[in-house]
Amino acid sequence: MCEECGCGLSAGIPVSVSGHDHHDPGDHEHHHHDHDHDDSHHHHSHEPGGQERQTLELRHAILEKNDRLAERNRGFFRARGLLVLNVLSSPGSGKTTLIGETIRRLGPRLKTAVIVGDLATDNDARRLRESGAPVVQINTGTVCHLEADMIARAVKQLDMTGLDLLIIENVGNLVCPASYDLGEDLRVVLLSVTDGEDKPLKYPPIFHIANAVIVSKLDLDRACDFNRAEVTANIRHIAPRARLFEISAKAGTGMDDWCDYLVRQHEAVKQRDPLDA
Amino acid sequence: MHEFSIMQSALNQVLREAGLAGAARVHEIRLRIGVLSGVVPDALQFAFEALTPGTCAEGAVLRIEEVPARFWCAKCGREFVSANLYAECPDCGDPSGDLRAGRELELSSMEVDHV
Numbered sequence: 001m002c003e004e005c006g007c008g009l010s011a012g013i014p015v016s017v018s019g020h021d022h023h024d025p026g027d028h029e030h031h032h033h034d035h036d037h038d039d040s041h042h043h044h045s046h047e048p049g050g051q052e053r054q055t056l057e058l059r060h061a062i063l064e065k066n067d068r069l070a071e072r073n074r075g076f077f078r079a080r081g082l083l084v085l086n087v088l089s090s091p092g093s094g095k096t097t098l099i100g101e102t103i104r105r106l107g108p109r110l111k112t113a114v115i116v117g118d119l120a121t122d123n124d125a126r127r128l129r130e131s132g133a134p135v136v137q138i139n140t141g142t143v144c145h146l147e148a149d150m151i152a153r154a155v156k157q158l159d160m161t162g163l164d165l166l167i168i169e170n171v172g173n174l175v176c177p178a179s180y181d182l183g184e185d186l187r188v189v190l191l192s193v194t195d196g197e198d199k200p201l202k203y204p205p206i207f208h209i210a211n212a213v214i215v216s217k218l219d220l221d222r223a224c225d226f227n228r229a230e231v232t233a234n235i236r237h238i239a240p241r242a243r244l245f246e247i248s249a250k251a252g253t254g255m256d257d258w259c260d261y262l263v264r265q266h267e268a269v270k271q272r273d274p275l276d277a
Numbered sequence: 278m279h280e281f282s283i284m285q286s287a288l289n290q291v292l293r294e295a296g297l298a299g300a301a302r303v304h305e306i307r308l309r310i311g312v313l314s315g316v317v318p319d320a321l322q323f324a325f326e327a328l329t330p331g332t333c334a335e336g337a338v339l340r341i342e343e344v345p346a347r348f349w350c351a352k353c354g355r356e357f358v359s360a361n362l363y364a365e366c367p368d369c370g371d372p373s374g375d376l377r378a379g380r381e382l383e384l385s386s387m388e389v390d391h392v
Contacts, residue, residue, distance in 0.1 A: 059383060
């Protein structure tokens with residue numbers, strides 16, 4: 001069935017459809033809905049030069065392979081009752097500090113492991129190991145984001161026994177990681193007070209997909225003349241449903257709320273039927 | 278700059294489909310790219326020109342259709358197109374969490390030699 005309008009056309013299979021226009025942004029009328037489903041799976045035209053051409057209708061998701069692998073990861077995680085976070089931000093917004101402090105504060109409430117992605121070095125992994133949690137470092141080389149198959153390989157290096165929470169620290173980048181599903185339950189986007197209030201308006205795609213937005217380094221807000229009302233309004237424009245936290249991992253501000261939130265989310269994941277979509 | 282790897286994925290699909298169709302040349306490739314996909318059309322175009330030489334898509338035209346962000350407003354019972362990418366309904370101001378279009382990264386069709 002056609003994914004967009006349910007009109008009975010198969011999606012992903014090359015079919016020739018005259019006038020089947022799915023591209024109208026304003027409405028969803030089927031203008032010339034005559035659906036001549038021919039069996040040749042293509043239509044052809046005569047070019048002025050005399051050469052015949054044919055159009056192959058594809059409608060393929062370009063990242064179909066990553067999406068499929070992400071769904072496989074998701075099934076693997078759900079079957080284990082694991083809560084999985086994909087933590088995203090620009091470089092230097094405080095992901096590693098927040099994750100280390102989260103693990104320390106959660107303590108025995110949630111047994112946590114971390115997968116951390118960087119282009120190079122294992123500095124973050126070494127810092128995070130001080131928290132006592134198992135950590136796998138992925139070095140992406142020149143790749144500016146994590147992909148689902150990198151997660152699948154990294155997970156093989158982790159002892160999953162009794163694990164409750166898997167935190168994936170993505171490569172510091174506010175653009176590219178937004179396109180890649182890793183199989184996570186929640187996307188957590190950080191925005192530090194040193195980043196500026198208008199980051200959500202400048203980088204809408206990543207804020208749009210956030211389930212939770214954390215304003216980090218709150219202890220520096222006065223030094224930066226940070227306008228908390230303005231950033232809240234900007235986040236609401238792009239991500240109206242995201243849960244908002246204001247945190248200083250260093251001073252401990254907001255950490256209790258954040259940790260309680262994770263415990264509640266983990267409860268919800270455990271109660272979910274793994275076979276539910 | 279993840280546009281290179283995205284273009285490479287698209288091109289791999291194009292070359293596979295051309296092979297399946299028995300076509301020796303690809304003349305045109307059409308993509309649909311949502312404005313909230315996080316992908317910049319110009320960067321895709323640049324990657325396309327760098328990646329196609331030596332393949333059967335060398336010299337092909339890349340056409341990119343940008344898909345606007347379209348949200349559903351439950352209160353007004355209608356969809357709206359967001360020009361500034363804000364998720365608030367322009368009529369009632371209610372925030373929408375229901376994006377109906379705008380995240381597409383799609384290889385929609387291609388034109389090849391008729392075999």
